[in-house]
Amino acid sequence: MGYQHDLGCLVNQKAIIRVDRCSYCVIIAQICPCYIRAIELGTGNVKYFNFDRIDYIEDLLP
């Protein structure tokens, strides 16, 4: 629940999600209690990121 409140400002924003030495450039679509639903910019696919496995999220400023 805390994640949702803290990261709500990233919804509909472009961000880089770092997971296990890989970086994914995404647009965050939804913050859920245990995962983030995001659209990967390269493929256009919807990805579900497990919160427990995310190292950090980088907000891409305009």
Place this chain on the structure above:
Amino acid sequence: MSCCKKNLGNYYARPYGGAVSPYGGYGPVAGAFGPGTVNPYLTDKCDCVAPGPICVDSCPSDFLPKEPIGVGGISSPCYNNSDVPCGCTLRDAACRLINQRAIIHVEGCKMCVIIIAVGKCFIKAVNYATNKVVYFNLNRINSIEDVLPRC
């Protein structure tokens, strides 16, 4: 670049509909399944009758107490995209992908699979490159990629 298919052409959005709105009449919103409520997406395909806490949108309730989700515009921090109800766990998200192609990322590796069942701790999937059944530990999954159908 997807390992399942080249990323050529347009892709379709996955249709999700019929979510229950706690606001009544405002359409689908994130997280409408509380204790004792049967998730209509999940009952046909797995035993994910949502227990536990009600999932809420990204806004604190004191900030946006009674308004429907989406108020404030698409760029608002409080616009938690509500076309898909928010699952309480990654397992709920996986349940929606049953019988669909997906790419599961685990520990730096990724595998193109078709998810065939979701258990409490494992996802049962078929690796269609090798035709072998694989069980993924839900706690070890980095991410699940929904491979959308393409034109």
